[in-house]
Amino acid sequence: xxxxxxxxxxxxxxxxxxxxxxxxxxxxxxxxxxxxxxxxxxxxxxxxxxxxxxxxxxxxxxxxxxxxxxxxxxxxxxxxxxxxxxxxxxxxxxxxxxxxxxxxxxxxxxxxxxxxxxxxxxxxxxxxxxxxxxxxxxxxxxxxxxxxxxxxxxxxxxxxxxxxxxxxxxxxxxxxxxxxxxxxxxxxxxxxxxxxxxxxxxxxxxxxxxxxxxxxxxxxxxxxxxxxxxxxxxxxxxxxxxxxxxxxxxxxxxxxxxxxxxxxxxxxxxxxxxxxxxxxxxxxxxxxxxxxxxxxxxxxxxxxxxxx
Amino acid sequence: xxxxxxxxxxxxxxxxxxxxxxxxxxxxxxxxxxxxxxxxxxxxxxxxxxxxxxxxxxxxxxxxxxxxxxxxxxxxxxxxxxxxxxxxxxxxxxxxxxxxxxxxxxxxxxxxxxxxxxxxxxxxxxxxxxxxxxxxxxxxxxxxxxxxxxxxxxxxxxxxxxxxxxxxxxxxxxxxxxxxxxxxxxxxxxxxxxxxxxxxxxxxxxxxxxxxxxxxxxxxxxxxxxxxxxxxxxxxxxxxxxxxxxxx
Numbered sequence: 001x002x003x004x005x006x007x008x009x010x011x012x013x014x015x016x017x018x019x020x021x022x023x024x025x026x027x028x029x030x031x032x033x034x035x036x037x038x039x040x041x042x043x044x045x046x047x048x049x050x051x052x053x054x055x056x057x058x059x060x061x062x063x064x065x066x067x068x069x070x071x072x073x074x075x076x077x078x079x080x081x082x083x084x085x086x087x088x089x090x091x092x093x094x095x096x097x098x099x100x101x102x103x104x105x106x107x108x109x110x111x112x113x114x115x116x117x118x119x120x121x122x123x124x125x126x127x128x129x130x131x132x133x134x135x136x137x138x139x140x141x142x143x144x145x146x147x148x149x150x151x152x153x154x155x156x157x158x159x160x161x162x163x164x165x166x167x168x169x170x171x172x173x174x175x176x177x178x179x180x181x182x183x184x185x186x187x188x189x190x191x192x193x194x195x196x197x198x199x200x201x202x203x204x205x206x207x208x209x210x211x212x213x214x215x216x217x218x219x220x221x222x223x224x225x226x227x228x229x230x231x232x233x234x235x236x237x238x239x240x241x242x243x244x245x246x247x248x249x250x251x252x253x254x255x256x257x258x259x260x261x262x263x264x265x266x267x268x269x270x271x272x273x274x275x276x277x278x279x280x281x282x283x284x285x286x287x288x289x290x291x292x293x294x295x296x297x298x299x300x301x302x303x304x305x306x307x308x
Numbered sequence: 309x310x311x312x313x314x315x316x317x318x319x320x321x322x323x324x325x326x327x328x329x330x331x332x333x334x335x336x337x338x339x340x341x342x343x344x345x346x347x348x349x350x351x352x353x354x355x356x357x358x359x360x361x362x363x364x365x366x367x368x369x370x371x372x373x374x375x376x377x378x379x380x381x382x383x384x385x386x387x388x389x390x391x392x393x394x395x396x397x398x399x400x401x402x403x404x405x406x407x408x409x410x411x412x413x414x415x416x417x418x419x420x421x422x423x424x425x426x427x428x429x430x431x432x433x434x435x436x437x438x439x440x441x442x443x444x445x446x447x448x449x450x451x452x453x454x455x456x457x458x459x460x461x462x463x464x465x466x467x468x469x470x471x472x473x474x475x476x477x478x479x480x481x482x483x484x485x486x487x488x489x490x491x492x493x494x495x496x497x498x499x500x501x502x503x504x505x506x507x508x509x510x511x512x513x514x515x516x517x518x519x520x521x522x523x524x525x526x527x528x529x530x531x532x533x534x535x536x537x538x539x540x541x542x543x544x545x546x547x548x549x550x551x552x553x554x555x556x
Binding site for chain 2: 045048049050069070073074076078080082084085086088089093097100101102103129
């Protein structure tokens with residue numbers, strides 16, 4: 001559905017996106033992960049034809065974003081990270097105008113707006129000027145634009161930021177429904193639980209590059225051998241890092257405060273042995289935590305932010 | 309699709325009744341206090357200043373309103389609204405035309421009741437003539453919107469833009485025959501005022517409403533040239549910026 005072919009985008013000589021090549025498949029939810037400034041939003045805006053790529057090409061349903069921007073824009077709907085609409089207008093007016101401009105047929109427009117407003121619990125506030133509403137409500141209205149539009153390619157940039165837990169769950173359900181109705185979803189998020197729960201595949205961006213693409217489970221599997229045992233000790237003993245590192249499976253051991261953090265393979269099997277090594281050297285273990293790789297670890301590993 | 313873009317300007321307009329009321333009250337005070345008083349002072353000259361000024365007041369008002377579009381562009385960029393608008397399914401060129409025309413239509417809606425009131429006060433009752441006068445002011449507003457967009461694209465700082473726009477508005481209205489007749493202006497400014505689109509628009513509307521005033525080809529050509537140059541320049545600058553410049 002969406003193909004990025006060697007896409008690069010520079011601003012005043014600084015490359016925000018560097019030769020990104022990847023594909024978002026028809027009717028999948030593709031999680032786009034990356035730290036702030038990784039290039040996620042630039043990549044989205046390039047796909048949406050707002051920015052022109054410096055190099056490369058974006059194809060949406062076979063149409064080039066560079067040479068057929070109008071056809072591409074007709075397929076895309078974006079829920080921006082920060083709500084973008086005229087705050088002097090009410091939620092209903094915003095949705096009416098958005099539906100009209102994106103070509104939602106008049107016969108279904110009002111019904112669909114009513115449904116989405118009701119789902120978000122906004123019926124009572126639909127006629128208030130949006131600048132008077134809370135941050136969470138403003139975010140719901142931003143998301144509502146895409147749910148009213150029901151585009152072929154739906155883009156959500158941090159869709160659950162500012163939302164409470166019930167609202168988050170509802171947005172997730174609504175995104176699932178949107179996909180079930182035939183939309184392809186690009187979900188840019190910093191929330192790993194959201195990406196893990198929602199995405200069929202995720203792409204991890206770092207420094208403008210797409211450093212890894214894959215299914216969440218397979219990416220977590222790729223870090224096999226990077227289990228983490230965290231032992232809280234009564235008194236940290238400096239020699240213990242060297243002692244536990246003698247075990248063949250241990251890749252790294254260091255203190256974080258009074259917690260001895262050991263990165264190793266086969267953590268589950270080796271846990272009793274590691275406790276023995278520590279206690280044999282006089283260490284008093286107060287608590288133990290075994291962590292197997294999560295999507296967060298995958299993210300940190302591939303963005304080089306912590307584990308590497 | 310251009311209409312849908314203009315509709316957005318109108319939706320925001322009707323949501324700002326305070327600005328509408330403010331402008332209307334300002335206009336009424338200018339008309340019924342300032343113009344009435346000065347008209348009495350000028351009566352010894354055998355000149356009906358009230359009639360003269362009433363038309364100029366409407367033309368000045370639409371000029372001021374049309375200048376606002378440049379500020380809107382700064383605001384839209386600052387709030388990130390441009391990203392949203394540019395991601396919507398219409399071409400960038402259509403967007404540019406929609407913004408320029410939106411500013412002009414908004415101005416027209418502001419001044420239509422004022423124009424009808426002025427026509428009534430001047431004793432002019434032809435709906436066709438009132439429609440013609442509104443067309444003249446709409447054309448002027450399109451050109452002023454283009455000028456405002458051009459300045460907004462050339463000046464990157466909103467504070468500098470505000471100062472420049474204030475000066476531009478002052479120059480276009482004060483150095484024109486909107487508020488006072490050309491022959492009473494300093495000699496050095498008269499040639500400039502003769503070329504002013506605000507003068508041309510004022511004279512064209514006066515020629516419709518008021519007996520004894522005439523305007524024709526010259527004023528129409530000046531107005532048309534002004535619109536062609538600044539609507540074209542404003543559109544071209546905005547288009548260029550959107551396509552690969554500042555809005556990124």
